[in-house]
Amino acid sequence: MFLSEAASSGPEFFYLVPLVVLIPVIGLLINIIFGKWMGEKAVGWIASAAAGLAFLVAVLLGYSLIGHPEGAVVPLAEWISIGEFNVAWAFQVDTLSVTMMLVVAGVGALIHIYSIGYMHDDVRFNNDPGRYRRFFVYMNLFIAAMMILVSADNYLMLFVGWEGVGLCSYLLIGFWFEKGEDGIGNALAAKKAFVTNRIGDFGLMIAIFIIFWAFGSLNFEEVFAQTSQVAETVILAITLLMLVGVAGKSAQIPLYVWLPDAMAGPTPVSALIHAATMVTAGVYLITRSFPLYNSAPQAQFIVAMVGGLTAFFAATIAVGQFDIKKVLAYSTISQLGFMVAAVGIGAYAAGMFHLVTHAFFKALLFLGAGSVILGIEHSHHHLEHGEHEGEGGGEFDPQDMRNMGGLRTRMKTTFWVYIIGSLALIGIFPFAGFWSKDEILLEQQMLDPPVYGLLLAAAILTAFYMGRQVLMVFFGKPRSEATAHAKENRAIITFPLILLAFFSAIGGILNLPRIHTFTDWLEHTVTTIHPVEFSFLTAVVASIVALSGLVFAWFIYDRRYKKQQELPAEKRPDDPLRQIFGPIFTALENKWWVDELYWVLFINPYIKFSYFLADVIDWRFWHDWFHDSVIVRSYNGLARFLSGPFDLGVIDGIANGLGKVTVRFAGSLRMIQTGFVRNYALSVFLGVVIIIGYLILR
Amino acid sequence: MPVISYFILSAILFTIGALGVLIRRNAIVIFMSVELMLNAANLAFVAFSRLYDTLSGQVFVFFVITVAAAEVAVGLALIVAIFRTKQSIDVDDMSSLKR
Numbered sequence: 001m002f003l004s005e006a007a008s009s010g011p012e013f014f015y016l017v018p019l020v021v022l023i024p025v026i027g028l029l030i031n032i033i034f035g036k037w038m039g040e041k042a043v044g045w046i047a048s049a050a051a052g053l054a055f056l057v058a059v060l061l062g063y064s065l066i067g068h069p070e071g072a073v074v075p076l077a078e079w080i081s082i083g084e085f086n087v088a089w090a091f092q093v094d095t096l097s098v099t100m101m102l103v104v105a106g107v108g109a110l111i112h113i114y115s116i117g118y119m120h121d122d123v124r125f126n127n128d129p130g131r132y133r134r135f136f137v138y139m140n141l142f143i144a145a146m147m148i149l150v151s152a153d154n155y156l157m158l159f160v161g162w163e164g165v166g167l168c169s170y171l172l173i174g175f176w177f178e179k180g181e182d183g184i185g186n187a188l189a190a191k192k193a194f195v196t197n198r199i200g201d202f203g204l205m206i207a208i209f210i211i212f213w214a215f216g217s218l219n220f221e222e223v224f225a226q227t228s229q230v231a232e233t234v235i236l237a238i239t240l241l242m243l244v245g246v247a248g249k250s251a252q253i254p255l256y257v258w259l260p261d262a263m264a265g266p267t268p269v270s271a272l273i274h275a276a277t278m279v280t281a282g283v284y285l286i287t288r289s290f291p292l293y294n295s296a297p298q299a300q301f302i303v304a305m306v307g308g309l310t311a312f313f314a315a316t317i318a319v320g321q322f323d324i325k326k327v328l329a330y331s332t333i334s335q336l337g338f339m340v341a342a343v344g345i346g347a348y349a350a351g352m353f354h355l356v357t358h359a360f361f362k363a364l365l366f367l368g369a370g371s372v373i374l375g376i377e378h379s380h381h382h383l384e385h386g387e388h389e390g391e392g393g394g395e396f397d398p399q400d401m402r403n404m405g406g407l408r409t410r411m412k413t414t415f416w417v418y419i420i421g422s423l424a425l426i427g428i429f430p431f432a433g434f435w436s437k438d439e440i441l442l443e444q445q446m447l448d449p450p451v452y453g454l455l456l457a458a459a460i461l462t463a464f465y466m467g468r469q470v471l472m473v474f475f476g477k478p479r480s481e482a483t484a485h486a487k488e489n490r491a492i493i494t495f496p497l498i499l500l501a502f503f504s505a506i507g508g509i510l511n512l513p514r515i516h517t518f519t520d521w522l523e524h525t526v527t528t529i530h531p532v533e534f535s536f537l538t539a540v541v542a543s544i545v546a547l548s549g550l551v552f553a554w555f556i557y558d559r560r561y562k563k564q565q566e567l568p569a570e571k572r573p574d575d576p577l578r579q580i581f582g583p584i585f586t587a588l589e590n591k592w593w594v595d596e597l598y599w600v601l602f603i604n605p606y607i608k609f610s611y612f613l614a615d616v617i618d619w620r621f622w623h624d625w626f627h628d629s630v631i632v633r634s635y636n637g638l639a640r641f642l643s644g645p646f647d648l649g650v651i652d653g654i655a656n657g658l659g660k661v662t663v664r665f666a667g668s669l670r671m672i673q674t675g676f677v678r679n680y681a682l683s684v685f686l687g688v689v690i691i692i693g694y695l696i697l698r
Numbered sequence: 699m700p701v702i703s704y705f706i707l708s709a710i711l712f713t714i715g716a717l718g719v720l721i722r723r724n725a726i727v728i729f730m731s732v733e734l735m736l737n738a739a740n741l742a743f744v745a746f747s748r749l750y751d752t753l754s755g756q757v758f759v760f761f762v763i764t765v766a767a768a769e770v771a772v773g774l775a776l777i778v779a780i781f782r783t784k785q786s787i788d789v790d791d792m793s794s795l796k797r
Contacts, residue, residue, distance in 0.1 A: 675793030682720050 013060040014072040017091040020101055020147045023053045028140035035133040044116035047136035051112045051143050055105035061098045069095060069524040073153050080156070087218055092153035096525040099352060100150035100284055103359045107276045108143050110496040114367050115139065115268040117492035118374060122266055125377055126176055135175060135266065142168035146277055150284060155208045155218040158285070162249065163201065165278045170194040172269040173262045180264055189261035196258035200248015207241035210234065224291040232296065239292050239299035242285065243306065250282025251333045252310045252340055257595055259333055263325040267370030270325055275332045275366050276359040283339040283355050287348045290526050294346060304344030308451035311337025315461035319468065319577070320588025323399050324369045327469050331425065332362055334458055338440050341451050347443035349511070349519040349529045354440055357432035357507040361424035364500035368418040371489050371497065372473060373398050375411050380482035396482065401472040402574050403480040410486045413494045415474050417501035422470050424504040426463045426546045432507025439511070442538045456545055463549025471557035477565070704745035711738035725777050725787040736766050
């Protein structure tokens with residue numbers, strides 16, 4: 001190839017890699033320090049430029065990798081050095097990490113640009129324009145942390161990035177921390193995400209501890225080189241504990257519950273962090289640790305099973321949601337399940353490929369949803385201002401799909417990009433999702449039929465819920481005043497959408513069958529993957545599944561919906577599926593009551609246990625009984641003993657006794673002092689006699 | 699007359715003086731007993747002076763007589779002063795310090 005020849009003779013840019021972290025940090029520092037005096041525009045563009053420059057650096061790195069596919073490790077500084085054990089701040093540049101960098105910075109930059117327009121309105125709807133700058137600082141911080149995560153050359157540095165993105169996720173979910181249900185809903189959602197992730201991080205930490213214990217190093221290269229020398233059970237423990245971390249970060253069963261609640265954050269956050277990049281960190285971690293997983297087949301089996309179950313389970317819930325972003329959230333969980341299932345069976349290229357295409361179309365869908373929400377909110381506020389008082393703005397939910405409908409003609413650009421995103425997600429030929437999902441299904445079919453079945457079922461549900469969403473949002477008649485008057489957003493919002501739609505449409509060319517550009521690219525790093533032969537049958541089955549889901553959705557949400565609209569309002573169900581499935585739909589709508597189950601199983605017992613510890617152990621036992629009774633009483637007793645019997649008795653007794661003895665002795669001495677001179681004279685006389693007698697007789 | 703008889707006399711005089719000081723209560727008598735003891739000592743000095751044929755004993759006697767004269771003056775003045783305050787020269791009455 002011409003390009004690779006040019007690159008191999010061309011310059012290397014590996015030494016630039018620290019910039020992917022530094023540039024966003026510089027961007028956020030500028031915004032922190034000078035943002036106050038800069039305009040809103042400048043703040044947004046500086047943040048976007050930081051993300052864009054990071055993307056440029058990633059492109060240069062990728063270009064260098066074409067010529068030098070072995071990559072490089074670029075040390076920046078020594079970090080921890082204890083005897084033989086060394087952990088450095090070193091950046092790993094290889095095809096895997098650069099793929100992640102390109103996705104993070106590329107999608108990130110587009111979402112930054114989108115946010116300039118979106119947050120401009122969002123901060124005004126929420127009556128706090130001052131928070132505009134904070135948003136971009138957090139976003140840059142997220143890019144920096146994510147870059148640390150993907151460019152680390154050891155597990156500890158990876159963990160720093162891992163926690164950094166978790167922190168940004170928390171900060172951005174709780175961005176409107178004083179809003180939400182009862183004024184605390186968003187804060188609770190942020191807390192839930194943080195605590196759930198902490199459970200996952202706990203697993204990852206233990207895994208890192210065991211790696212350190214078993215391998216004596218945290219460096220990827222050194223650890224993977226010794227994999228064959230370590231006992232299989234140890235590797236199994238490491239990989240399974242790592243899976244706990246993956247389940248937390250990548251929202252897999254049983255720790256996925258935080259991701260739907262994370263939709264409390266502004267929509268660009270949902271797109272960037274909770275769909276495109278951060279949540280894929282778990283997939284990246286498994287791919288990065290592929291030598292460990294390859295030597296632990298049991299762990300691989302469990303990973304694939306968790307992924308398959310998550311893909312199916314989350315897809316069922318997505319069917320019963322009414323919040324436009326919640327549907328996408330469960331869809332994200334489901335798609336992450338696809339990726340985890342793929343990397344679980346060792347199909348790392350398929351998993352990573354799906355990660356990349358998913359980043360495009362899911363970011364697109366979220367940003368499209370944001371555009372829809374913004375359009376409806378705009379006209380809602382417009383209407384309110386027109387009527388001066390309105391019907392009480394708090395009751396209207398601009399994210400509820402039951403309030404939407406008919407936006408096809410009102411928001412044309414958004415509609416078309418949304419269609420492209422949906423088709424890519426559903427996996428319709430020739431959009432990006434078709435190729436990546438097909439590759440996953442193909443590998444599953446060969447290696448793990450039960451999971452293949454789960455994924456196929458998830459695929460049909462995916463088609464169904466996306467069809468349902470598109471039909472509910474864009475087709476039919478508007479179901480609220482605000483929707484009826486919604487208008488298309490400005491170019492700054494639609495421009496990133498169009499770009500993402502472009503990538504969602506053509507993303508498949510990254511890894512076309514027979515050419516396998518992406519697989520070859522990754523193979524330099526993930527050495528165990530091999531291109532799989534395209535199977536026409538699998539593709540047809542997948543397409544039929546997707547189309548049948550779409551047709552089913554059309555049948556219910558177009559034909560049936562229209563009929564129901566003619567019914568009188570009180571008889572009209574809010575969703576045609578409720579009529580058909582009844583209680584099952586209620587179960588879906590309530591997310592199978594998993595949150596409630598967790599409350600009953602874990603959270604309530606935990607709270608009760610905390611109360612027990614706080615009230616019974618700490619307060620009653622420790623404070624009331626131990627402190628007040630044991631310590632205080634014994635102290636008082638001792639003090640009383642010391643002040644009473646001991647001080648009064650012994651100490652005073654000694655002092656008084658000395659006095660009494662002195663008095664008595666003095667009294668007896670007093671007898672000598674008669675006061676009669678003759679007595680004294682006699683004493684003198686006798687004394688002289690004695691002395692002289694002694695002198696004479698000695 | 700052998701020298702020893704002077705010593706015996708001196709001892710008898712001293713004993714009488716000492717007993718007088720210890721037994722009698724009249725200050726004047728005690729005073730006289732003290733004088734008696736002094737003179738007993740003088741007698742012993744002179745006797746020894748004679749016995750050893752030196753003059754130093756006699757010189758001492760002169761000193762003793764001189765001191766005794768001064769002592770008499772001071773002592774009598776004290777007794778007069780005591781008598782003026784206590785209307786008595788009984789030494790047993792002179793025990794104010796004890797009370």
